[in-house]
Amino acid sequence: MEAEMKKIGLITLLSLSAVAADYAQEIEARQDNFQYLDATVDLLDDAFDKEVLDWNEIMPLAQSAHLTVEEQKTLFPEGSADNSRARTKIWAQKAEFEGKFDTLSQQFILISEAAVEQDDVAARAALDKAFAQCRSCHMNYRSLW
Numbered sequence: 095m096e097a098e099m100k101k102i103g104l105i106t107l108l109s110l111s112a113v114a115a116d117y118a119q120e121i122e123a124r125q126d127n128f129q130y131l132d133a134t135v136d137l138l139d140d141a142f143d144k145e146v147l148d149w150n151e152i153m154p155l156a157q158s159a160h161l162t163v164e165e166q167k168t169l170f171p172e173g174s175a176d177n178s179r180a181r182t183k184i185w186a187q188k189a190e191f192e193g194k195f196d197t198l199s200q201q202f203i204l205i206s207e208a209a210v211e212q213d214d215v216a217a218r219a220a221l222d223k224a225f226a227q228c229r230s231c232h233m234n235y236r237s238l239w
Contacts, residue, residue, distance in 0.1 A: 117174035124169035125178075127162050134159045135224065138205070142221060152217065153209040159224075160202035167195045184235050191235060198227040 138155045141148060170191070175182045184191045201224035208217035 117171060117176070117178075120169045120171055120174050121178045124166060124180075127166045127169065131159060131162045131166070134162065135228070138221060142218060147212075147214060147217075149209045149212050153206055156202045156205035156209065160199050160206065163195055163199040163202065167192055167199075179236055181235050191231075194227060194231045194234075198224055198231070201227065 134155055138152065138159065141152050141155065170180070170184055172185055174180070175185065201220045204220035205217050205224070208220060
């Protein structure tokens with residue numbers, strides 16, 4: 095009987111490990127995406143610091159950031175909190191969490207649209223809102239460890 099209980103315990107432990115491992119690819123992809131998004135936003139910020147804005151530099155950066163955010167929304171499947179820096183609150187407040195991604199994505203679209211019009215004021219306002227959205231999401235949904 096004791097041997098059977100150990101066997102059941104071992105199988106359960108292995109099963110739980112396999113489930114957690116199933117999300118390793120998504121966790122790694124979302125961490126890579128966040129790093130890429132951070133670097134892209136830094137480049138956008140640098141582009142806006144120049145005396146003369148280069149809209150041909152800004153537009154592809156904003157479009158890339160938008161696409162990265164859209165992909166990021168798909169990389170938080172239920173149960174993928176283990177072994178990540180994401181708070182479980184993400185899945186408890188999934189609609190709100192996804193709404194923050196939608197807002198962020200929209201800001202990068204607005205930057206792209208402003209680039210077409212070469213509207214410095216609108217582009218800067220959208221970039222400021224994107225930064226605010228990033229901070230808001232980090233405060234609410236990212237573990238500090």
